[in-house]
Amino acid sequence: MTRVTGDWLTRDATQAVCAMLTEAGYQALLVGGCVRNALLGFPVDDIDIATDAVPERVVELAEAAGLKPVPTGIDHGTITVVADHIGHEITTFRRDVETFGRHATVAFSTDVREDAARRDFTMNALYAQADGTVIDPLGGLHDLHARRVRFVGDPVDRIREDYLRSLRFFRFSAWYGDPAQGMDAEGLAAIAAHLEGLGALSRERVGGELKKLLKAPDPAPAVGAMAQTGVLAALVPGAIATPLAPLVHLEGAWGLAPDPIRRLAALIGTDDAQDLRLSKAEMARLTALRDGATGTAGAAELGYRLGHDQAESALLLRAALFDTPPPPDARDAARRGAQSTFPVRARDLMPDLEGPELGARLTELEARWIASGFTLSKRQLLD
Ligand code: ATP
Ligand code: MG
Numbered sequence: 001m002t003r004v005t006g007d008w009l010t011r012d013a014t015q016a017v018c019a020m021l022t023e024a025g026y027q028a029l030l031v032g033g034c035v036r037n038a039l040l041g042f043p044v045d046d047i048d049i050a051t052d053a054v055p056e057r058v059v060e061l062a063e064a065a066g067l068k069p070v071p072t073g074i075d076h077g078t079i080t081v082v083a084d085h086i087g088h089e090i091t092t093f094r095r096d097v098e099t100f101g102r103h104a105t106v107a108f109s110t111d112v113r114e115d116a117a118r119r120d121f122t123m124n125a126l127y128a129q130a131d132g133t134v135i136d137p138l139g140g141l142h143d144l145h146a147r148r149v150r151f152v153g154d155p156v157d158r159i160r161e162d163y164l165r166s167l168r169f170f171r172f173s174a175w176y177g178d179p180a181q182g183m184d185a186e187g188l189a190a191i192a193a194h195l196e197g198l199g200a201l202s203r204e205r206v207g208g209e210l211k212k213l214l215k216a217p218d219p220a221p222a223v224g225a226m227a228q229t230g231v232l233a234a235l236v237p238g239a240i241a242t243p244l245a246p247l248v249h250l251e252g253a254w255g256l257a258p259d260p261i262r263r264l265a266a267l268i269g270t271d272d273a274q275d276l277r278l279s280k281a282e283m284a285r286l287t288a289l290r291d292g293a294t295g296t297a298g299a300a301e302l303g304y305r306l307g308h309d310q311a312e313s314a315l316l317l318r319a320a321l322f323d324t325p326p327p328p329d330a331r332d333a334a335r336r337g338a339q340s341t342f343p344v345r346a347r348d349l350m351p352d353l354e355g356p357e358l359g360a361r362l363t364e365l366e367a368r369w370i371a372s373g374f375t376l377s378k379r380q381l382l383d
Contacts, residue, residue: 001133002039002133002141003133003134004035004038004128004134005038005132006044008034009034009038009132012083012084013083013086013088014047014130015130016065016067017067017083017088017090018030018049018129020061020067021051021053021058021090022130024053026051026052026053026057026061027051027052027112028049028051028129028130029050029051029112029127029128029135030047030049030050030127030128030129030130031048031049031050031115031125031126031127032119032124032126033045033046033124034047034048034128035126035127036124036176038128039126040144040176046087046089048089048091049089049091050090050092050115051092051093052092052109052110054077054092054108055071055074055077055079055092058079058081058090058092059071059079062079062081067081067082068081069081070082070087072089073089076106077091077092077094077108078091079091092108092109093108093109093112093114094106094107094108094114094118095107095109095111095115095117095118096118096161106118112127112135113137113138116137116138116140116152117137117138117152117153118152119152120152120158120162120165120168120169121140121143121149121150121151121152121168122138122139122140122143122144122148122151122152123140123144123149123150123176124140124172125137125138125152126141126144147176147177147178147181148181149169149176149177149184150184150186150187151165151186151187155186155187155190156190156193156194159190159191159194159197160194160197163194163198163200163201164201164205164209166194166198167201167206167209167231167235169183169184169187170223170225170226170231171209171212171213171216171222173222174216174218174219174221174222174223175216177222179218179221183221183222183225188229192228192230192231195229195231195234198231198234198235201235203276203277204277206235206236207278210235210260210276211260211261211264214260214263215258215260216258217258218248219244219248219263220241220244220245220248223241223244224241224244224245226241227239232267236267236272238268238269238271239272240268241267243267243317243320243321244263244266244267244320246319246320246323247262247266247316247317247319247320250316250319250320250325250326254312254316254331256312256313256316259313261282262289262313264276265289265290265293265313265317266317266320270283270286270290270291273286285310288310288314289310289313289314289317292306292310292314292317292318293315293317293321294318294321298333299311299326299327299329299330299333299337300334300337300370300374302314302315303334303336303337303338303339304337304338304340304370304374305337307338308334311337311338312334315330337374342366343369343377343378343381344365344366344369344378344381346358346362348382349361349362365381365382368381369381
């Protein structure tokens with residue numbers, strides 16, 4: 001019998017939320033990412049619990065236990081119960097009755113097998129009791145140990161029910177699949193044959209999924225498969241997958257942590273990114289990286305203009321996009337640039353100059369100073 005453990009499971013909050021259900025005679029099964037990640041040794045962040053108690057009953061039991069129930073997804077049966085400031089998403093067992101793309105009509109169920117059958121991948125249909133005993137209705141453990149991301153049921157049906165699953169397939173393959181084995185061929189074929197629903201996915205979700213995928217240690221094989229199946233072009237017509245693998249390789253050589261925006265900037269330009277509903281800050285970073293990588297500024301100037309970390313990202317991005325290794329002294333130059341401060345201030349030029357003339361003069365002096373390798377002093381510049 002397989003057991004799972006970890007602080008996420010044994011801590012008081014998790015045990016209290018499960019006990020609230022089991023003491024009233026219901027099942028309380030941890031499910032999805034928490035069980036999967038704990039079995040694989042990955043960190044667990046959110047806690048999902050499946051139960052045969054209907055949502056109204058979950059609310060009653062939570063209130064009786066002095067816990068705070070929040071109806072976060074009441075129409076699909078989810079109540080979030082907050083204990084120790086941690087949200088636990090409790091969802092009543094479901095079986096899908098009818099589906100229209102993303103909008104499944106659901107019926108509640110008391111059978112964990114039915115609940116497992118409506119989940120996306122076998123490794124996401126693993127459950128655990130509060131004592132850690134794993135319940136595996138669909139053989140997900142076997143796939144998990146083989147690092148195989150496989151659809152529950154017929155991939156074609158499952159994709160046509162919900163096209164977001166095509167994206168989730170690539171994301172979970174990148175994180176939990178075995179790159180040596182390649183991705184599940186049947187799943188890939190089904191995805192490639194059913195691209196038609198991808199365009200209707202909300203742009204926020206597409207952007208969100210892409211970022212989560214690109215945060216994986218090495219997303220390049222999965223993104224390559226997205227390109228081959230036609231998914232990448234269906235989502236972002238201008239995207240080009242090929243610079244990603246060299247970028248990931250260079251990141252490893254420089255010891256840079258995965259950064260979804262840096263990686264996204266290897267795949268798409270600023271115009272395509274407009275369409276992914278990135279945050280203002282993310283969009284600004286992507287634009288700065290793309291402009292830095294495709295512009296003419298050297299490593300030192302990039303360091304001065306973008307700061308050290310962004311400059312390193314822009315240098316690797318440039319190397320990946322143009323398929324040329326970064327110059328050997330690039331990192332030192334970027335650091336030097338980041339540490340340099342332009343010695344001339346506006347007030348040094350006043351009152352002789354003002355307004356646009358002042359700005360133009362400052363820009364000109366700054367360019368001269370950068371060209372000198374940051375060596376010209378204020379006196380030399382002003383003379
Ligand atoms: P993570 O939270 O690390 O992204 P997760 O597996 O917990 O991974 P969630 O999106 O939190 O993913 O969903 C929780 C569980 O709900 C999944 O493990 C899966 O069983 C089920 N699930 C989520 N989205 C879908 C979907 N589109 N189709 C079918 N089942 C889904
Ligand atoms: Mg989750």
